[in-house]
Amino acid sequence: MSALLQVEGLSKRFGGVQALNDVSFEVAEGEILGLMGANGAGKTTAFSLIAGNQRPSAGSIHLDGQRIDGLRPDRVSQLGIARTFQIVRPFGGMTVLENVTVAALYGRRRISGFTEAEALAREVLAEAHLADRAELPAASLTLAGRKRLEVARALATDPRILLLDEVLAGLTASEVAEALEIVREIHQRRGLTLVVIEHVMRALMRLCGRIVVLHHGQKIAEGPPQQVAEDPVVIEAYFGAAPA
């Protein structure tokens, strides 16, 4: 078993709040792992720790055998982990193309020439269905557009693992369908390893091969979607105890 990403005993404490408590899971190369849980379960915290935006209080993270916890986010990005932000963070004063070009200039690929970086950025924008909006200011995009820009920008860093944080949240039904299609295409064409946080349950069930469920910072279940959906512990966490 050669896991691309190994998370072991990961914990994060914010003052009196234990946001993540002794969580372990592995992600195999090429798989799509779902990360599920109610608000405040610790999903985004897990992403922040993996991507280096925050330092874990305890535990370890390995990427392809190399320990990466505690590294600065720019180093983690250069090693091949990209993430999107649940609350999108576009470079509003730059065009859509410039947003993605910057990512191509840095990240894992670190292209040195603008011409080459821009060419790559245009390819990625096409993958994210944003090609026709390349020259617009990023601030002018709709929420659905900004979410796709998040994905495009992360993708342009040429990651080995892409962490998607609620790229479907807040979208209309048709926008969700398009975004899902984009994610599937990315996965199929690039064979990219994905970890996906999502509230849209049905989408998560269809997309992921395996799901990890967090509850109050702890892992309460892990397995194929169907098994997780029928797990009494998960049902209790989501809907309260079953009537006696």
Added chain:
Amino acid sequence: MRRHGVFLLLMLAGLALGGVYPALAGDYYIGVGLTLLMWIALTQSWTVLSGMTGYISLGHAVFFGLGAYVMVLGWSAKLPLLVTIPLAGLVAGLLALLVGAPCLRVRGPYFVILTFGLAEFVKYVVVSVEAGLGKAGRLLFATPSLETLFYIMLVLAAAAVALCYGVRRSRFGAGLRAIREDETAAETLGIPVTRFKLTAYVLSAIIPGMVGAVMMLRSTYFEPLQVFNPITSFTIVSMAIIGGSDDAPGPLLGAIFLVVLSELLWANAPELYMVILGALLVVFVLFLPEGLWGRIQKLWRRRQAA
């Protein structure tokens, strides 16, 4: 090369104009020209840090003053100008390197206040040192001619414009602008934000240090309260706001605009100078936040679209 053709052409034209200017103008206007070049050099340098990263420095007078102090010491030690002026830039750059790491940890108004406070702090350190040495002002004798100073400043201004233009179009500059837009997103995309901010800070300090050294030769009287005057910092920020943009034309237009305006006002209505300057700044911030260059670009785009 073709991509930068317009820039190179304008740069050469500017240098040629500057080259013949002292032969055509009298001492008074050479002095005005020197002042203009000084502000161009200072504002372009400032833009490399503050225009591109959004970390607004309200303390660039510290580099100017420090450069002037280096010149005073170098002049009394009889060092050649070719040593003292670069040395002034080096000392200013070293100060930026030293204080940059702690200062650049805070953003927004905190950074503004910190840089202002730092400049005041260094000013009073120099005041105390001078007082301790028993010096009440120092005079520099046999300084170079006004024309010589003009030509040195021309080189510094051209270097600053080229620096701003070059950084703006570099991979490094793209990283700086990403930091300005969203620092967390920038570092998550692999941009080493701490190192980049510090590099920009050092780059933006070096030329102001050299400018301070040259202007010391112009005033020939060293008074710490004068060379570290915070008005220098305020004027740089005003010019940058009026010019707008994070690219070389913005600060260039801002510097020209304010120097010409202050010449006109000093000549015709000196009692209204500060009032009008203040009112102008308010007008720009409220109604023209994109500055002169930003507005010109906007109009240009609209015309092309039409």
